[in-house]
Amino acid sequence: MRLADERRSLPPHVLLDFARQGLFGLQAPLGTGGLALATVDLVRVMQQLAAIDLTLATLVGVHNGLGLRPLMRHAPLALRARWLPLLAGGRQLAAFAMSEPQAGSNPRAIGTRALRVDGGWRVSGEKHLIGLASWAGVLTVFARAFDPAGRALGTVALLVPEDAPGLLQGPEALTMGMRAIVQNAVRLESVFVPDAQVLGAPGSGMEVAKDAMGFARLGIGALCVGAMKRCAQLMARYAARREVAGGRLLDNPATRLHLHELDCAIAAGEALVAALAAQVDEGGALPLDACSAAKCVLSELLWESADRLVQMLGGRGYLRTTWRRNCCAMPVRCAFSRGRAKSCMPTLARWRGCPATASRIPSAAASARPRLPGNWRGCLLQPPGSGRTDAMASSRPGPCWPRRRPLQSAHWVRQRLDALRRRIESETAQAGNCPAAEAVLARVAGYAASIGDGDAVSPGEAQGIDPMLARERTPIVADSQYEAMLAPFANCVTKQDRGAEPGAEDVAAPSPLSFEPAGHEQASRQVAANAAGQVSAASLERVLGCILKWFREGGAGDAVMPAVDADTSFGDLGIDSLASVPLALELEAACGVAVSAELLYDYPTARALAQYVDGLRDGPGALVEESVGVAPG
Ligand SMILES: Cc1cc2nc3c(=O)[nH]c(=O)nc-3n(C[C@H](O)[C@H](O)[C@H](O)COP(=O)(O)OP(=O)(O)OC[C@H]3O[C@@H](n4cnc5c(N)ncnc54)[C@H](O)[C@@H]3O)c2cc1C
Numbered sequence: 097m098r099l100a101d102e103r104r105s106l107p108p109h110v111l112l113d114f115a116r117q118g119l120f121g122l123q124a125p126l127g128t129g130g131l132a133l134a135t136v137d138l139v140r141v142m143q144q145l146a147a148i149d150l151t152l153a154t155l156v157g158v159h160n161g162l163g164l165r166p167l168m169r170h171a172p173l174a175l176r177a178r179w180l181p182l183l184a185g186g187r188q189l190a191a192f193a194m195s196e197p198q199a200g201s202n203p204r205a206i207g208t209r210a211l212r213v214d215g216g217w218r219v220s221g222e223k224h225l226i227g228l229a230s231w232a233g234v235l236t237v238f239a240r241a242f243d244p245a246g247r248a249l250g251t252v253a254l255l256v257p258e259d260a261p262g263l264l265q266g267p268e269a270l271t272m273g274m275r276a277i278v279q280n281a282v283r284l285e286s287v288f289v290p291d292a293q294v295l296g297a298p299g300s301g302m303e304v305a306k307d308a309m310g311f312a313r314l315g316i317g318a319l320c321v322g323a324m325k326r327c328a329q330l331m332a333r334y335a336a337r338r339e340v341a342g343g344r345l346l347d348n349p350a351t352r353l354h355l356h357e358l359d360c361a362i363a364a365g366e367a368l369v370a371a372l373a374a375q376v377d378e379g380g381a382l383p384l385d386a387c388s389a390a391k392c393v394l395s396e397l398l399w400e401s402a403d404r405l406v407q408m409l410g411g412r413g414y415l416r417t418t419w420r421r422n423c424c425a426m427p428v429r430c431a432f433s434r435g436r437a438k439s440c441m442p443t444l445a446r447w448r449g450c451p452a453t454a455s456r457i458p459s460a461a462a463s464a465r466p467r468l469p470g471n472w473r474g475c476l477l478q479p480p481g482s483g484r485t486d487a488m489a490s491s492r493p494g495p496c497w498p499r500r501r502p503l504q505s506a507h508w509v510r511q512r513l514d515a516l517r518r519r520i521e522s523e524t525a526q527a528g529n530c531p532a533a534e535a536v537l538a539r540v541a542g543y544a545a546s547i548g549d550g551d552a553v554s555p556g557e558a559q560g561i562d563p564m565l566a567r568e569r570t571p572i573v574a575d576s577q578y579e580a581m582l583a584p585f586a587n588c589v590t591k592q593d594r595g596a597e598p599g600a601e602d603v604a605a606p607s608p609l610s611f612e613p614a615g616h617e618q619a620s621r622q623v624a625a626n627a628a629g630q631v632s633a634a635s636l637e638r639v640l641g642c643i644l645k646w647f648r649e650g651g652a653g654d655a656v657m658p659a660v661d662a663d664t665s666f667g668d669l670g671i672d673s674l675a676s677v678p679l680a681l682e683l684e685a686a687c688g689v690a691v692s693a694e695l696l697y698d699y700p701t702a703r704a705l706a707q708y709v710d711g712l713r714d715g716p717g718a719l720v721e722e723s724v725g726v727a728p729g
Pocket of ligand 1: 192193197199224279
């Protein structure tokens with residue numbers, strides 16, 4: 097779909113194929129070429145389409161919900177007989193023309209006029225942002241009706257064929273997203289519409305509009321659920337494959353929490369959409385308020401999911417190829433100032449020179465840090481004195497902070513940081529209570545049942561799919577396994593369910609939901625392999641001495657110093673990529689051999705590193721003949 101988006105046009109074979117599959121007549125009677133689907137099935141189709149591409153889902157949604165539905169429910173028999181086979185079979189598209197430059201959210205302000213004339217209506221006015229208008233064979237146009245004396249009669253809904261004299265297609269809107277389908281202005285210059293083409297009763301056109309818009313909103317809710325599932329799939333694929341400092345990205349508590357929250361939002365959204373669809377099928381009145389709520393809440397949640405996805409994919413989230421090839425096409429908001437505390441650093445750094453706010457950053461980080469499991473501690477901001485936040489804590493106003501900035505601005509910054517602190521605290525507390533990584537993965541794997549587990553591929557596009565985001569030949573979790581994997585968690589009661597206040601000791605307590613970083617396991621294997629080899633007491637002492645010195649000098653902030661022994665992994669000690677640079681310099685000076693920061697990943701324990709040092713001390717890596725060790729203590 098990337099090329100379709102670039103070209104602002106759908107490939108003809110897609111439209112032809114959709115028509116062949118009956119997607120343009122989802123609820124139209126079978127005899128007309130439609131599929132006669134129940135609403136509960138229609139929303140499932142919308143979900144699946146949106147998971148593939150939002151543009152395709154919108155095309156089908158606009159045509160079926162806004163285009164076909166008014167005709168099916170409000171047109172006289174003869175009109176239905178004429179148009180339904182054309183529209184349901186996909187030989188013509190249908191559009192819905194309500195919005196005008198001066199009437200959007202408030203449709204009662206429309207200025208298009210339908211003047212009563214002999215045998216019908218003369219319609220004049222201007223519409224804009226009409227989806228599919230210039231591709232459509234027929235448009236439902238809404239106008240304010242007047243009798244020949246100029247008295248208002250209410251609103252009238254009129255079916256206008258695209259070749260009606262006086263109907264002019266206006267310029268196409270250059271939209272930011274869903275660019276492969278057209279949205280354009282329409283002008284009506286004294287268009288004659290016969291009485292036989294009135295939908296519903298003249299004067300009650302707003303009832304026709306409300307029904308179609310309500311139904312379309314339900315469809316948008318379903319569409320959002322499908323797209324959110326796709327976001328979750330991609331987040332899970334990436335997080336399960338990506339190794340970052342401290343271990344697998346999926347094992348980061350914030351990652352698990354975000355995926356878990358998304359999974360909960362999807363479950364709630366899916367339940368709401370399914371319940372509304374069932375209500376429609378039972379013949380009740382369309383619950384307009386609930387449909388509006390589904391649209392508003394779920395589209396907002398979809399935005400959040402897209403933000404989270406962009407955030408989680410790191411640099412890949414910024415690439416258009418990632419979005420067009422792997423994700424549902426949607427306009428992407430810049431989300432880089434959001435996310436985990438570390439990602440907020442650039443934003444916070446811009447506020448350098450505002451001492452009142454800078455002083456809160458370390459306390460925010462400090463209050464969250466003790467609750468984080470071992471090897472993620474290093475990811476949080478460090479307190480004053482560690483060097484990392486000194487620049488921000490400086491009392492000298494920085495170049496980005498004008499001296500005579502109004503006090504309200506500083507107050508605003510303080511509020512934002514308070515909010516950030518509260519979010520970090522709340523997220524870390526919740527992270528201790530959300531399901532284990534494999535359980536979250538298993539849930540996401542379950543989406544394959546409703547939206548498949550595919551890749552967006554089409555012939556002729558030069559860009560390959562990023563392997564980090566592609567579907568796996570061997571899925572992360574096989575379909576058949578995910579039920580079994582979920583079973584142990586089925587009756588899990590979280591600490592919050594039991595009403596307990598989560599705290600540092602809660603996080604550390606072993607439970608089926610507790611956090612076990614994958615990096616730790618990897619490090620343990622490495623240590624076990626090295627344990628068989630010999631290591632000199634002198635080298636081991638030097639390495640351990642450097643680590644203890646790093647702790648004493650505040651390298652890990654105010655985190656409680658853990659028991660440091662030869663086989664504890666550096667990740668578990670909170671030594672992240674930033675910390676490894678000064679530590680490597682320290683080790684180099686103490687051991688007399690070249691030690692780069694990267695080596696701390698290859699030799700992830702004191703014992704492994706000491707063995708490495710032993711191997712180098714007499715070889716070409718030796719920097720000096722003898723060096724002074726740093727005594728532990
Ligand atoms: C992708 C897309 C497809 C569309 N397809 C169609 C289509 O097929 N047919 C069609 O007729 N129209 C279509 N539209 C137009 C759409 O119906 C209007 O954009 C929508 O009704 C909002 O109207 P507006 O753009 O004039 O915004 P405005 O009405 O100007 O609203 C501007 C802002 O004010 C807020 N606002 C509005 N009223 C209030 C209030 N009372 N109190 C507080 N805040 C308020 C709104 O939430 C919004 O944030 C489409 C629009 C989009 C984006």
